[in-house]
Amino acid sequence: MMIRTMVFSDYAKVHALWLSTTGLGLNSIDDSAEGIKKYLDRNPGTCFVAIESDQIIGVILAGHDGRRGFIYHMSVNQNRRRQGIGDKLVDASVQALREEGILKVALVALVENKIGNQFWVKQGFTSREDLVYRNKALVEFENIYT
């Protein structure tokens, strides 16, 4: 198994992995090929895939806006979980964000995603009870909850 930065040609395999993963919130625009190309063009060194025998068995999207890092769509193939692959992917992204001068990284997880939340606790991500997460869509999205 090796971890390397994600490139756009990984998209089809990564998208198939996301669709086979329970607990992710995808959407029709950001997670389309064009959306992911835009994200990788802006964040070329901070997204990673785990590869084995030419198959993508794990992925993490991470990027930043010059101030804070943000992680999206972390997934490890169902058959390869609990072997430390998620841990290695987070380490790779966090290290890459650090090297770009980023001091704090955040993510959102669905409340009902118990395993995902246990994983993030283990990675040292605390939850903020003093904040309300708010957002506003600027276009119409079709949400895909896997």
Ligand SMILES: CC(C)(COP(=O)(O)OP(=O)(O)OC[C@H]1O[C@@H](n2cnc3c(N)ncnc32)[C@H](O)[C@@H]1OP(=O)(O)O)[C@@H](O)C(=O)NCCC(=O)NCCS
């Ligand atoms: C969350 C996910 C990425 C973890 O990947 P992974 O490769 O299995 O994680 P690791 O093996 O590196 O686990 C690291 C630690 O996380 C915790 N953890 C991971 N899976 C867990 C589980 N099923 N139950 C309890 N704790 C778990 C453990 O503390 C584990 O350490 P340990 O094995 O030494 O006890 C994987 O379960 C997954 O793809 N889930 C579906 C997608 C998802 O929920 N993504 C996050 C969206 S916010």
